[in-house]
Amino acid sequence: MRLYLDHNAGAPLRPEARDAMLPWLGPAANPSSAHREGARARAALEEARAAVAALIGAVPAEVVFTSGATEANNLALRGAAAGGRIVSTAIEHASVLEAARAAGMALVTVGVDGEGRVAADDVVAACAGRPALVSVGLANGEVGVVAPVGAIAAALAGSGAVVHTDAAQAAGRLPLDVRALGVDLLSLSSHKLGGPAGAGALWVRSGTALEAQLRGGPQERGRRAGTENVAALVGFGAAARVAGAELAPTAARLDALSERLWQGLVAHIPDVVRNGPASGARLPNTLNLTVPGCAGESLLVLLDLAGVAASLGSACAAGAPEPSHVLTAMGRDADAARSGLRLSLGPRTTAADVERVVELLPRLVAQVRGVHAA
Amino acid sequence: MSAERVVVAMSGGVDSAVAAARCVQAGYDVIGISLRLTRDGSGTCCSLDDFHDARAVADRLAFPHYVFDFTDAFEATVVRPFVAEYLAGRTPNPCARCNQHVKFDLLWRRARELGASRLATGHYARIGRDPASGAPVLRAAADASKDQSYFLFGLDTTALARTLFPIGDLTKTEVRAEARALGLPVADKPESMEVCFVPRGDAAGFVARHAPPSALRPGPIVDEDGRTLGRHAGVHGFTVGQRRGLGLGGGAPRYVRRIDAGTGTVTVAAGDRLSAKGLVARDVSWSGGRAPALGTDVGVRIRHRHAVLAARVVDSADGTVAVAFADDGPAVTPGQAAVFYRGDVVLGGGWIAGELA
Numbered sequence: 001m002r003l004y005l006d007h008n009a010g011a012p013l014r015p016e017a018r019d020a021m022l023p024w025l026g027p028a029a030n031p032s033s034a035h036r037e038g039a040r041a042r043a044a045l046e047e048a049r050a051a052v053a054a055l056i057g058a059v060p061a062e063v064v065f066t067s068g069a070t071e072a073n074n075l076a077l078r079g080a081a082a083g084g085r086i087v088s089t090a091i092e093h094a095s096v097l098e099a100a101r102a103a104g105m106a107l108v109t110v111g112v113d114g115e116g117r118v119a120a121d122d123v124v125a126a127c128a129g130r131p132a133l134v135s136v137g138l139a140n141g142e143v144g145v146v147a148p149v150g151a152i153a154a155a156l157a158g159s160g161a162v163v164h165t166d167a168a169q170a171a172g173r174l175p176l177d178v179r180a181l182g183v184d185l186l187s188l189s190s191h192k193l194g195g196p197a198g199a200g201a202l203w204v205r206s207g208t209a210l211e212a213q214l215r216g217g218p219q220e221r222g223r224r225a226g227t228e229n230v231a232a233l234v235g236f237g238a239a240a241r242v243a244g245a246e247l248a249p250t251a252a253r254l255d256a257l258s259e260r261l262w263q264g265l266v267a268h269i270p271d272v273v274r275n276g277p278a279s280g281a282r283l284p285n286t287l288n289l290t291v292p293g294c295a296g297e298s299l300l301v302l303l304d305l306a307g308v309a310a311s312l313g314s315a316c317a318a319g320a321p322e323p324s325h326v327l328t329a330m331g332r333d334a335d336a337a338r339s340g341l342r343l344s345l346g347p348r349t350t351a352a353d354v355e356r357v358v359e360l361l362p363r364l365v366a367q368v369r370g371v372h373a374a
Numbered sequence: 375m376s377a378e379r380v381v382v383a384m385s386g387g388v389d390s391a392v393a394a395a396r397c398v399q400a401g402y403d404v405i406g407i408s409l410r411l412t413r414d415g416s417g418t419c420c421s422l423d424d425f426h427d428a429r430a431v432a433d434r435l436a437f438p439h440y441v442f443d444f445t446d447a448f449e450a451t452v453v454r455p456f457v458a459e460y461l462a463g464r465t466p467n468p469c470a471r472c473n474q475h476v477k478f479d480l481l482w483r484r485a486r487e488l489g490a491s492r493l494a495t496g497h498y499a500r501i502g503r504d505p506a507s508g509a510p511v512l513r514a515a516a517d518a519s520k521d522q523s524y525f526l527f528g529l530d531t532t533a534l535a536r537t538l539f540p541i542g543d544l545t546k547t548e549v550r551a552e553a554r555a556l557g558l559p560v561a562d563k564p565e566s567m568e569v570c571f572v573p574r575g576d577a578a579g580f581v582a583r584h585a586p587p588s589a590l591r592p593g594p595i596v597d598e599d600g601r602t603l604g605r606h607a608g609v610h611g612f613t614v615g616q617r618r619g620l621g622l623g624g625g626a627p628r629y630v631r632r633i634d635a636g637t638g639t640v641t642v643a644a645g646d647r648l649s650a651k652g653l654v655a656r657d658v659s660w661s662g663g664r665a666p667a668l669g670t671d672v673g674v675r676i677r678h679r680h681a682v683l684a685a686r687v688v689d690s691a692d693g694t695v696a697v698a699f700a701d702d703g704p705a706v707t708p709g710q711a712a713v714f715y716r717g718d719v720v721l722g723g724g725w726i727a728g729e730l731a
Contacts, residue, residue: 301405323443334446
């Protein structure tokens with residue numbers, strides 16, 4: 001039996017999302033068409049928009065559907081200009097950092113501490129009292145640390161700053177309310193919360209200036225041209241609805257499971273190090289660890305051969321690994337930054353799954369270490 | 375009882391694909407590994423496309439495939455020495471170094487971590503047995519035109535004992551035919567002949583980009599009588615035996631005879647002055663562990679794709695070996711490997727220090 005523990009790379013499609021999508025895989029469904037088929041597609045699309053909005057406490061009209069969080073991040077960073085500067089952090093997702101570099105504005109990257117925490121004061125100080133586009137991810141997908149985005153937004157309120165947060169990893173795992181958070185732009189991903197890949201959204205607070213990056217038709221209120229992918233977005237909406245409904249009990253359960261996983265591993269793997277916050281604000285489902293003297297690549301392969309899907313930091317194309325820029329920013333050396341093994345749990349992960357890893361991984365570590373001890 | 379596990383090093387090309395297929399057919403438990411060796415991907419190897427090709431082959435043959443990031447190790451053991459050798463006036467052989475330090479050492483260590491007892495590659499070379507001792511010996515490939523034993527001389531007996539060269543007895547044509555018969559998507563993929571990390575084969579440009587600027591010093595081009603014929607931008611642009619690109623204008627063709635990195639002097643000579651009587655090699659290792667006796671006749675290959683030259687061992691001490699060619703040979707290029715053969719068996723090899731005085 002395969003055990004999938006890579007939900008931060010992409011969660012399996014929720015059955016509810018699948019069921020919601022199926023009727024839309026056949027018929028012509030352009031929501032902008034005048035005929036009845038078009039009207040039905042429009043209704044389904046708006047229902048999905050309402051469901052996504054509800055997950056984050058937003059008004060549906062503020063939700064711009066995109067092809068994913070990468071597009072949402074690009075739209076935010078290249079479409080919202082404030083003060084000609086971008087202030088971000090060293091541990092952002094590539095779609096934030098690369099979009100920021102491509103935006104043609106000065107970029108200030110704020111560092112993090114050894115557990116991946118960014119200090120709200122550092123972000124505010126980097127703005128230096130002048131308007132800026134601030135982009136700080138809500139939860140980091142590699143190590144699970146949660147950033148003080150609310151405090152940052154509150155401190156910058158009235159300064160002319162536009163505050164964006166990439167909430168792709170947080171949505172569906174942490175309670176989210178855009179009004180309470182106080183940000184202006186927020187990115188979402190469908191497949192991180194059990195919808196299909198290829199769908200996402202940018203929430204845009206009313207009144208926030210945003211220039212479309214994809215030009216063409218007037219779809220998405222002129223902020224994102226192109227016929228909407230109704231089937232995928234309906235799936236996104238259904239996944240958001242379920243994720244929101246089960247959020248509190250699932251988060252509590254995953255928090256207990258990931259803690260049990262860590263306790264089980266730390267008891268049986270000498271010198272294992274947890275990457276990320278030891279306590280406090282973090283994703284309930286994410287455990288990132290380094291085993292000194294063990295190449296993360298080897299552990300990942302051995303886990304995969306033993307039926308367990310995990311990852312080394314963020315997934316790259318064809319599994320071609322890079323030293324993690326997140327672990328590097330947290331002060332880890334190159335070897336450690338290459339070896340952060342990430343186990344990310346999902347709503348279907350069971351206690352038995354966790355015990356399987358607690359039994360398996362220490363054996364694999366002993367195997368790898370034994371080769372060089374011999 | 376589960377099958378013996380073998381790690382197959384996969385470049386994404388047809389040779390390693392067929393090597394992997396032959397391991398599957400032989401009943402091994404195969405794991406394919408591709409190595410990411412450079413970060414910028416500007417060379418001809420280890421692009422994402424190559425990884426996808428290797429993965430497509432693994433998928434077709436139903437074995438797992440992974441990519442390991444060896445960029446730091448490759449930089450330290452291959453790229454930096456490559457640059458340093460050029461700056462020292464020598465012409466390095468990075469493929470031999472990569473085999474010795476990266477594929478058959480670092481990758482082998484990883485393979486053991488994965489529970490593998492063997493490492494296979496798509497090199498054109500064979501492994502035979504010494505009739506006297508029974509120890510494994512490296513042999514040239516059946517297809518002499520593709521033989522890569524020159525790049526593999528650094529493998530000692532221990533390494534050879536765990537290594538598989540599954541395509542060493544095939545010709546390239548046979549390899550492609552076998553790939554087609556298996557429906558492998560890389561059957562007709564063109565092969566790369568250049569140093570994988572050097573874009574467009576421009577070694578001098580690569581060295582110039584990777585060396586500290588202070589290391590690139592212009593100097594004179596002189597003839598053997600010391601007359602200055604021209605200037606150059608740095609010794610890294612030259613290889614002993616090179617004719618083209620000297621920038622000396624017309625007249626009889628001249629060739630690089632010597633490179634003195636200390637003074638930055640490049641000495642050129644007419645072609646008939648170039649032939650060497652023999653060579654001196656350093657850091658020589660012998661597969662049997664012992665150097666052949668003085669006076670032993672050996673074959674020596676002084677660069678890839680070059681014919682094996684008849685030679686005789688005339689001096690040998692502490693890993694330095696001198697051989698005299700039976701007939702005057704071509705220019706010997708310091709930094710290239712000197713690989714010694716008896717018939718098609720590799721006896722050992724080392725690095726060319728210079729020509730025999």
